[in-house]
Amino acid sequence: MINAVYQLVSPRMIDVTYKEFELKADTVIVRPLRLAICKADQRYYQGLRSAETMRAKLPMALIHECVGSVVYDADGAFQPGETVIPIPNTPSTEDEVIAENYRRSSMFMSSGHDGFLQDCIFTRADRLVRLPADVNFDVAAFTELVSVAVHAVSRFDKLAHSRRGTIGVWGDGNFGFILSLLLRYLYPESEIYIFGTVDEKLSYFTFAHRTINVGAAGMAVRVDHAFECVGGAGSEIAIDNIIDLIEPEGTIALLGVAENQVGLNTRMVLEKGLRLFGSSRSGKADFEETMNIYREFEDIPRYLENLVGDVVEVRSIGDIHKAFELDIRRNFGKTILKWEK
Amino acid sequence: MVIGAIFAGGSGSRMGSSDTPKQYLMLGSKPIIVHTVEKFFVNPGIDKIIVLCPKAWISPTRDMIEKSIGKTDKVAVIEGGKTRNDTLQNALDYITAHLGMDDETVIVTHDAVRPFVTHRIISENIEAAKKYGACDTVVPSSDTIVESDNGGFISVIPERARMYQGQTPQSFNAKKIKCLFESLTAEEKNSLTDACKIFTIKGEKVRLVEGEVFNIKITWPYDLKVARVLLEGAFSDD
Numbered sequence: 001m002i003n004a005v006y007q008l009v010s011p012r013m014i015d016v017t018y019k020e021f022e023l024k025a026d027t028v029i030v031r032p033l034r035l036a037i038c039k040a041d042q043r044y045y046q047g048l049r050s051a052e053t054m055r056a057k058l059p060m061a062l063i064h065e066c067v068g069s070v071v072y073d074a075d076g077a078f079q080p081g082e083t084v085i086p087i088p089n090t091p092s093t094e095d096e097v098i099a100e101n102y103r104r105s106s107m108f109m110s111s112g113h114d115g116f117l118q119d120c121i122f123t124r125a126d127r128l129v130r131l132p133a134d135v136n137f138d139v140a141a142f143t144e145l146v147s148v149a150v151h152a153v154s155r156f157d158k159l160a161h162s163r164r165g166t167i168g169v170w171g172d173g174n175f176g177f178i179l180s181l182l183l184r185y186l187y188p189e190s191e192i193y194i195f196g197t198v199d200e201k202l203s204y205f206t207f208a209h210r211t212i213n214v215g216a217a218g219m220a221v222r223v224d225h226a227f228e229c230v231g232g233a234g235s236e237i238a239i240d241n242i243i244d245l246i247e248p249e250g251t252i253a254l255l256g257v258a259e260n261q262v263g264l265n266t267r268m269v270l271e272k273g274l275r276l277f278g279s280s281r282s283g284k285a286d287f288e289e290t291m292n293i294y295r296e297f298e299d300i301p302r303y304l305e306n307l308v309g310d311v312v313e314v315r316s317i318g319d320i321h322k323a324f325e326l327d328i329r330r331n332f333g334k335t336i337l338k339w340e341k
Numbered sequence: 342m343v344i345g346a347i348f349a350g351g352s353g354s355r356m357g358s359s360d361t362p363k364q365y366l367m368l369g370s371k372p373i374i375v376h377t378v379e380k381f382f383v384n385p386g387i388d389k390i391i392v393l394c395p396k397a398w399i400s401p402t403r404d405m406i407e408k409s410i411g412k413t414d415k416v417a418v419i420e421g422g423k424t425r426n427d428t429l430q431n432a433l434d435y436i437t438a439h440l441g442m443d444d445e446t447v448i449v450t451h452d453a454v455r456p457f458v459t460h461r462i463i464s465e466n467i468e469a470a471k472k473y474g475a476c477d478t479v480v481p482s483s484d485t486i487v488e489s490d491n492g493g494f495i496s497v498i499p500e501r502a503r504m505y506q507g508q509t510p511q512s513f514n515a516k517k518i519k520c521l522f523e524s525l526t527a528e529e530k531n532s533l534t535d536a537c538k539i540f541t542i543k544g545e546k547v548r549l550v551e552g553e554v555f556n557i558k559i560t561w562p563y564d565l566k567v568a569r570v571l572l573e574g575a576f577s578d579d
Binding site: 001002004016017018019020023029031071072074080081119120315340341 | 368369370371376379380382383384385409410411456457459460461551553555571572
């Protein structure tokens with residue numbers, strides 16, 4: 001079957017191409033309903049990755065956050081019309097030790113492989129999870145991002161020592177919002193502190209115990225553990241700040257993507273006996289856990305509705321550009337593409 | 342019930358390099374018609390598909406479809422007519438005789454040689470036919486349309502902003518089109534170049550559905566060359 005695929009061919013240039021797919025027994029076809037733009041997509045769209053990376057990865061369909069409707073499943077595991085979240089990570093090997101999202105052999109959509117900007121998504125039944133009935137589609141669109149936070153929290157749970165009186169989240173953006181919201185519900189005994197730089201954005205974190213502007217003088221706070229969700233040029237400052245404020249033997253989760261290398265105060269890391277771990281992307285188990293969390297804590301998807309920013313109906317390539325350009329101007333919230341193409 | 346009717350009745354005489362009907366020429370790894378049938382097969386809004394093709398091609402068409410999508414009772418391959426009108430008539434007769442036609446039955450007619458049709462176009466056709474009784478898939482005309490009565494001089498140049506190019510699918514309430522078609526005089530039937538005209542000459546409304554520029558009809562060798570270039574990694578070799 002011929003499928004229309006909307007690829008980024010060079011910065012700010014999207015073109016449609018056509019690819020042939022087989023209606024194989026293990027193929028499930030999903031029609032996108034809503035898609036969400038991620039910062040990684042923006043880095044490609046604006047050409048902010050290195051010239052070498054751009055050359056290696058393009059042309060490529062962007063976007064790896066999506067909710068869709070099943071169109072066809074030859075094996076019948078899914079029924080047409082079922083609402084599902086497609087998992088952008090596709091493992092090609094088994095490994096009992098290394099998680100699917102860290103295996104070098106796994107394929108990740110919109111990073112070297114076509115993402116979800118397509119007429120129909122061709123995937124496998126094991127790469128889909130069903131969405132609970134009452135979750136808003138605009139929120140469901142960025143489930144992948146929520147699953148990345150769920151993955152980070154699950155790793156934190158395994159790695160961090162048991163004293164979890166205060167957990168700090170550095171980063172007042174979308175990911176910081178999602179992660180701290182999860183922590184608030186999954187660790188009801190812990191105090192959740194948000195560290196950011198913009199008072200207006202910090203005011204959105206109404207569920208947090210404290211919000212702290214790192215620019216304010218005299219931060220007399222300490223945290224047992226910390227999550228860094230800043231990324232970019234701010235990573236170094238944030239990590240430095242965390243190392244200052246964290247208690248000995250605390251665990252630091254590094255989640256923000258920085259293009260450049262980041263300096264690290266190893267003296268204090270050693271002196272305090274800190275544990276740093278990286279966390280990136282997510283796997284099937286994290287998507288399933290996200291669905292469980294949506295079911296168990298109905299307030300979480302309701303809070304997440306506050307992250308829904310512009311919802312752009314897409315009927316043309318021009319509308320895709322419109323969504324990306326609106327997203328560039330947005331300082332908080334997610335830009336959603338209502339897929340009508 | 343929503344029935345897809347794939348019109349594959351053309352003789353292929355317009356293809357320069359082969360006598361094979363154009364819908365059976367290869368595009369990528371399979372014949373053009375198979376790509377088109379697959380689009381309808383995977384759309385959950387379509388309950389049944391009738392493929393109308395030349396008599397000699399009925400068995401090969403069945404084989405090709407089975408090879409691609411397996412054994413299925415969702416697809417029936419039957420003989421088309423000499424003209425497009427005859428093919429439409431055959432489709433309506435088949436529906437009446439084998440599938441049953443009631444007030445809700447919708448027929449989504451489509452050219453076998455338009456394999457680039459999208460999921461949205463098919464779905465919006467079904468929706469529009471259910472709501473309005475008839476619809477046509479169109480794209481705004483990028484060229485100026487010139488009308489000439491005698492083929493020598495311009496008679497009229499219509500305003501381009503109001504001009505659209507017709508594609509397929511064209512979708513209808515089956516009972517309504519059958520009824521209107523039967524009410525036409527022989528002369529009116531002969532004047533039909535397009536199924537939607539059955540509605541317009543009777544003063545019935547036809548809703549427009551937005552098509553895609555790439556939903557091309559593979560009619561000429563040039564079109565096939567374009568189609569092969571469009572499909573990634575496939576280049577025409579003639």
